[in-house]
Amino acid sequence: MKPPTRESHVSPETRNAAGPVPRRAVTLAVLCAGMFLVLLDVTIVNVALPGIGRALGAGPAGLQGVVDGYAVAIAGLLLGGGALADRVGHRATTLLGLGLFGVASLACGAAPGAGALIAARAVQGAGAALFLPGSLALIAAMYPGRAEQARALGMWAGVSSTALPAGPLLGGALVDSAGWRWIFLLNAPIVAAAVAGVLVLVRDPGTRRGGAPLDRAGMMLAPLALGGLVWTVIAAGHGHARTATVAAVVAVAAGAAFAVAERRAAAPMLPGGLLRAPAFLGANGIALIMNLVTNGVLFVATLLLQQAGGRSAFTAGAMLLPMAVPLALLAPVGGRLTARFGPRLPLVAGTAIAAAGCLSLLRVGAASHATSYGALLPTLAAIGIGDGLIVTAVVAAAMRTAPPGRAGLAGGFNNTARQVGTALGVAVYGSVAGSALRPERFASGLHALAWVSVALWVAALALTWLVPAPSPRRRRDAATFRRRTEGTALSRLR
Structure with missing residues (x-):
């Protein structure tokens, strides 16, 4: 008798919405490309700030607005984007978000002044806030089985995570060769291709909620x-x-x-029962801490390499690859671990590795910035490895706790937690470290941030125990399912 795996309980309607495997694979690639573009615009703009300041006459406050206008718009609007996606349909909001993001990118590239650029960046963030939860929910609908969904989310996380190294490198190359406006204008043809792909490939999974008012x-x-x-x-x-x-x-x-x-x-946008679910809060708390520490460390590391070390933006971006490459490579591995063992194991391993690596910040000294990179390197590598193990598991854990029909809300809340963590991390870590042109104060700030980072990772480690581990029966069912499908085309899992 076939064991009652999650895959065997998927409704025929959901299986039909998922579509054949080749179609799903191409659709997943299109959605991953859109996610890559959204995350790329978080990091690509940083290397262009000096050129933007010179061209538009923007001071420090204006340049801060260029960066934070995007992050704050995403963080503030993601919950609404998730609720709207559940209400009107995930395909519709995905298309609307992509279109808004593309139009705003053209406005950024043509901005005549700092104020217009900040406003266009905020509209970009609004488009991203519509796209992110809808696209995650579409992936969840296409891959309804627990194991295959974890693997799909691992691929999604792996592709999107490459935006971290690509941002500084691609941004530096574009700024040096074509000018800062092209970091925005380049988005338009990619968005147009993604919109065409969604229109042709993505079917409406029929998840919209009716009846109750928005x-x-x-x-x-x-x-x-x-x-x-x-x-x-x-x-x-x-x-x-x-x-x-x-x-x-x-x-x-x-x-x-x-x-x-x-x-x-x-029909509350954020049901009280969801906020009272320990597993949901635990997963999103880990997500917030992950982005807070990662982006905070990334910010001060960039200051150390560029402001203090006098390196070019492209060189500094290359020196940050020890953080970015493990994250991109290990995200699919984290997905496979989550599929096999559940999310708790990769979450525990990732937070522990990252916590240990942050202690290396204590070795960064003020005497020689040339040698500081050797002390910074273990922290970058450990955070990259830890995040690679965490990112898929934390998304899967948050999505699994959502009630039926609220996958868009769960995806929106998880991404909100991460974007809030990003904004807070840059603000807090930048404030504590100060200017890298004052070596003694900067080194002292990094030493304090080492202990802050370790404490935050330990708190995330404690939150992993709120995430339920799979039952022995579920592990047996998953193992049986893997044995029965080994060597068989994935199309049988439609």
Whole structure:
């Protein structure tokens, strides 16, 4: 008798929506390309900031807005994007997000001034916030089986993770050869190809929720609360006390109003039961910490290599590859581990490795920046390895805890946690380390950040115990399924 694997319980409608394996593979590639582009724009702009400042006459505050306008828009709008995707359909919001991202990219490339560029970057972030949860939900619908879904998410994470090394390298090459505007203009043809691919390949999996009204109050208040929180940290880190106070008031007021609105909403954007689920909160807490430490370390490492070491943007980007390459290579491995053992094992291993590697920041000294890279290297490598093991597992754990029909919300919440972590990491780590042109203070700040990083990774390690381990029966069923399908075409898993 065939064991009751998750694959055997998939409904015929969902199997038919998934489509044949070749079609699914091409569709997955298209969605991965879109995700790569969205994440690429997080890192590619950093190397272009000096050229943008000279061309548009933007000062430090304006350049900060160019970077943070994108991250804050994504973080603030992802929850609404996830809820909207569940409501109107994941395919529709994926297309809308890609289109908005492409149009905003053209506006960025043609921006006449810093204000126009910051506004266009925020619209880019809004497009990304629509695309991310919808595309994740489409992948989950195409690969409904637990094991195959984990492998698909591993491929998605592996492809998207290559945006980390590609951003500084591609950005440096474009800025040096064609000018900073091309880091945005290059998005347009890629987005057009991705839109065409979704239109031709992706079927509507029929996951839209009907009946209850859309939670409009929640969709307006969540961006205000999250954006206010992020801007509070950013402003405080730059010593702008008045701006930080105003942003904090906005964050608190909007957060309180959001909580009241969610309790009264007929169909709340963020169901209370989801927030009371320990596994869901644990997975998203780990995601937030992962991005906070990773992007914080990446920020101060870039300062050390460029501002203090006098290296070019392209050279500094190449020196960051020990963090980026393991992440990209190990994300599919993390997916296979998650498929076989569940998410807890790769989460425990990844957080422990990253915590141990961050201790190497204590070896970075102020005497010689030429030798500081040797002390920085173990931290970069350990975080890359740890993140590679974590990234797929943490997405899979968050998606599995979502109730039926709320996959878009789960994907949006997970990406929100990661983007909030990114913004907070850059603000906090940059504030503690200060300017790399002051070697003694910078080295002292890195030593403090070493202990902060270790403490955060240990907290993430503790949160892994909220993520349920697979039962012995589930492990036996998964093993039986793998044996029965070994050497068989994956098309039989439609």
